[in-house]
Amino acid sequence: MANEIIDQLENHRSVRQFTDQPLTKLEVAQLISAAQHASTSTFSQQYSIISVTDPKQKAILGEISGHHWLEKSGHFLLMVVDQYRNLQIAKNEGIPADVLGTTDKFLAGVMDAAIATENIMVAAESLGLGGTIMGSILNDSKRVIDTFNLPELTFPLLGIALGHPAVTPGLKPRMPEAMMHFEGGYKLPADFSTQLNGYDAALNAYYQSRNSNARPESFTHHIVQGLSRDPKLRAELKGVIAGQGFLAD
Ligand SMILES: Cc1cc2nc3c(=O)[nH]c(=O)nc-3n(C[C@H](O)[C@H](O)[C@H](O)COP(=O)(O)O)c2cc1C
Known part of the structure; x- marks a missing residue:
């Protein structure tokens, strides 16, 4: 039976070329709202989103990822694992919050941020927009942390480059x-x-x-090609994540 939502999901393709038209404030607000309505682990809403609008910051992300096309996106979002906000709540209430640095809490934040990411992608496509989820910002996670002043108990998980598609890429077949x-x-x-x-x-x-x-x-x-990449690439990740106060258990 025809189902518009499933049809849209099955027509997903990452878009990496955009027209010059930026997203409107309304479109951005709709995407953030779509993210916020995703499920979150224990309803703790353990992620934040940073809109990257400064061309200099976009250029830094272009350098880090090696994907300079992201600088031409109509809007760029940085999806951040965030236990810092809940740490502030705990501090205000005068309760110890060591538990926010555990592997469990890091994973919860990763899951919340990742699920919200996909909500944004699906919502963007429903508005006729396109985009690409970008893990390549992790090629230098420390520099992302420094560039965006990310405090303890946060971690930059993914970027999302969004915009008006300048092309319609082919559909990549999935495995059986x-x-x-x-x-x-x-x-x-x-x-x-x-x-x-x-x-x-x-x-x-x-x-x-x-x-x-x-x-x-x-x-x-x-x-095979992916597995043959330089093993030193991102070898520092565990240390950077720990440096943010996670994996402390
Ligand atoms: C977690 C994650 C990280 C990704 N990182 C990148 C990236 O850094 N650069 C990029 O061009 N595409 C990236 N992608 C997009 C994938 O390459 C893409 O989804 C995959 O090739 C399938 O193609 P499709 O989305 O067009 O169906 C990422 C996707 C996910 C889910």
Whole structure:
């Protein structure tokens, strides 16, 4: 049966080229509201959002991520894991808040920020906008922390580059459901290799046929290439997260 929401979800594609038209204040407000209405762990709302409008700050994020196209986005949001706000509440009430630095609380903030991120992406697409979620800001998380004056018990998890799409990228085929949806327990399909070969071929056909950056590519190669990256890249992450006061248990 036709379902507009599912149709939209199944038509998601990351957009990395934008027109010069910025988002309106109303559009930004609608996206923030959509984020705020997402579920949050224990209703503790453990994330904050920073609108990045200063071209200099955008340029820094462009440098960090290596994705300078984000500087041309119509609006850029930084999604921040945030236990600092709840620390202030605890302090006001005169209660100890050591628990806010635990792995559990860090994960709760990560989940809240990530779920809100997807709400923003879905809401943006419903408004005819497009965008890309950006983990590459983590290439130098310390510099992001310094640039945006992020206090203790916060961490910059993701960026979201948003705008009016200048292109309509192709739809990237996902892996067969049998490779990722099991019943009653973890069980890769008996014909895993065959399924993977089929997916490699489907993804290769997509990459070869796309308008920009057409090239041979398979899921297998994509995963192997990702695993062959410099192991030193982001090796400092654990220390930076701990430096913000998390993972303290
Ligand atoms: C957590 C996360 C981090 C991502 N980081 C980046 C990024 O830094 N740069 C980028 O170009 N795309 C990034 N993406 C977008 C993915 O590359 C994209 O979703 C994936 O290739 C599937 O393509 P599609 O979104 O067009 O379907 C990220 C997506 C997620 C969920």
